[in-house]
Amino acid sequence: MSNNLNLDGCDLVKLALKYGTPLYVFSQGMIERRCREIKEQFLNRHEGSHAYYASKAFLTLAMCQIIEKEGLGLDVVSGGELHLALKASFPAERIVLHGNNKLRQEIEMAVESGVGRIVVDWEGEIDIIDEVSKIKGQKTPILLRVTPEVKAMTHKYIQTGHRGSKFGIPLERIPYVVKKTISLSNVELKGFHFHLGSQIDDYRTYLEAVDVITKLMSDLREGLGYTTEELDIGGGFGIGNGEGSLTKPISYFTDPAMERIKARCLTFGLPLPSVAIEPGRWITGEAGITLYTVGAIKEIPGSCTYVSVDGGMADNIRPALYGARYRAEVANKMGRDKDKIVTVAGRCCESGDILIEDLPVPGDIEPGDILAVFNTGAYSYSMASNYNMLPKPAVVFVDKGEDILVVERETYDDLVVKQRGIRSALRV
Ligand SMILES: Cc1ncc(COP(=O)(O)O)c(C=O)c1O
Known part of the structure; x- marks a missing residue:
């Protein structure tokens, strides 16, 4: 029996591996x-x-x-x-x-x-x-x-x-x-x-x-x-x-x-x-969870420990926009003591791209872990942007142990599909 975080009978760590992250998952x-x-x-x-x-x-x-x-x-x-x-x-x-x-x-x-x-x-x-x-x-x-x-x-x-x-x-x-x-x-x-x-x-x-x-x-x-x-x-x-x-x-x-x-x-x-x-x-609101993969971890003596994830204000602008607060768990390390306090940072080029401050996590949090941020079902996907040319994440619905992909992840090509270079620009 896995200790991974589960939503409606679906192992969220497995979903992160199957669809990639960031990923919006809805019950x-x-x-x-x-x-x-x-x-x-x-x-x-x-x-x-x-x-x-x-x-x-x-x-x-x-x-x-x-x-x-x-x-x-x-x-x-x-x-x-x-x-x-x-x-x-x-x-x-x-x-x-x-x-x-x-x-x-x-x-x-x-x-x-x-x-x-x-x-x-x-x-x-x-x-x-x-x-x-x-x-x-x-x-x-x-x-x-x-x-x-x-x-x-x-x-x-x-x-x-x-x-x-x-x-x-x-x-x-x-x-x-x-x-x-x-x-x-x-x-x-x-x-x-x-x-x-x-x-x-x-x-x-x-x-x-x-x-x-x-x-x-x-x-x-x-x-x-x-x-x-x-x-x-x-x-x-x-x-x-x-x-x-x-x-x-x-x-x-x-x-x-x-x-x-x-x-x-x-x-x-x-x-x-x-x-x-x-x-x-x-x-x-409560039906949605966003999954991220942990990347850079920076311990700054006398300041804080940043745990950076592979998304941020482009997929959830609410913390930066009006200080919305979220709760999160390391989905692959459930049930462990949370003896470390971290700041979850997004990957956008804005100092304000902080998803969660003062989050307790297991002391052995490391790159590759999957962070699940709760209650992201409202005004996250709908407010998402392509800032820093980040493709918008996929959306998956789960129900009674089954998962379905309802929005595909954007590709890099999707990001430029409407653009034209200077030579092929339209004169209208
Ligand atoms: C006219 C109107 N109705 C309903 C809503 C829904 O608000 P909420 O998601 O907080 O229920 C909004 C949100 O801005 C709104 O502008």
Whole structure:
């Protein structure tokens, strides 16, 4: 019996040898279990509710097919994400299009493919949607994204609902925008959306925003006779760090939010809107592990010991971008005493390319060991770059002892496939 780290019956050291490193490995079972929890604890308990997986967290054709099979919808934020979803034969009517600066071409694509909802992020966008829909002879259902002026307790780079946020329509503009929107013939205003930020771990943040939005809904009904049919409360449901804090069930967030929505609607005499959520990280974050091979090890007396791996900020920008913290294990040396503290460095030419600080590891860590970094399933692969001309890693799904390759590793040739030398450059 091997002492190697295992995920869903697959030996991760063997996977590293089979596919090479860096390698993103995902537990398909965990993704499916998260989707089922959303179905059981939210969708089945609240009539008319919807859950759209925020695909920016992690998107591949295979991932889309899992979300489709599990019966959830999809939140996309660009023409590229929409294209991929349609390529995966994801039903357009279960797609919601976001974006704080959608291109006209993206709006055309969305209207043409018949996406379920477009979430409007600024006033001028409504005219474009109306015009495009008129040309296509359609009426497009939209939501208005409201900035509820609620500051989530999370890193400032991932706060989105505070006053001054680049996302959403300022609260005080909403009555004007609603009045204008309901007078248009080719858009249908279904309701409102807010998204407060990411990695939120306190349900009360959602309640603050619900209070703001339900008051707005009441004012609009009184002032304009407009009744809100739908309310999308966004995503941002946090996950644990794998050490002290554990991931909370989805109901930890959604039960109090639903209770508050119901209570406020009762107080204001409003009909209950159908409610939607957009979880991203909560579905895939913990399902992903990144495997690296250890290379250079530098012991710097009086400073620290650097353990360098064959990836870094190009496959996981989050530690460098906003100080995200990760836990890791030496996958081929499980169960040994961890009597050494190291700094895990990436291989990019940036001093800031540090993946983990102060990581306890076995004292005999050496080049060739396989380091497994946990909880990398969200915003790692989707934010990956080719900095330093590093090819993007492969993605493997594991399930009940079987592994499948869902994204091939990029090759050096892939990196130059769109380039031309000075003599073969195109004059366009
Ligand atoms: C509009 C919207 N919905 C949902 C999400 C998903 O957030 P998370 O992955 O934290 O759940 C995001 C993330 O940025 C978002 O912008």
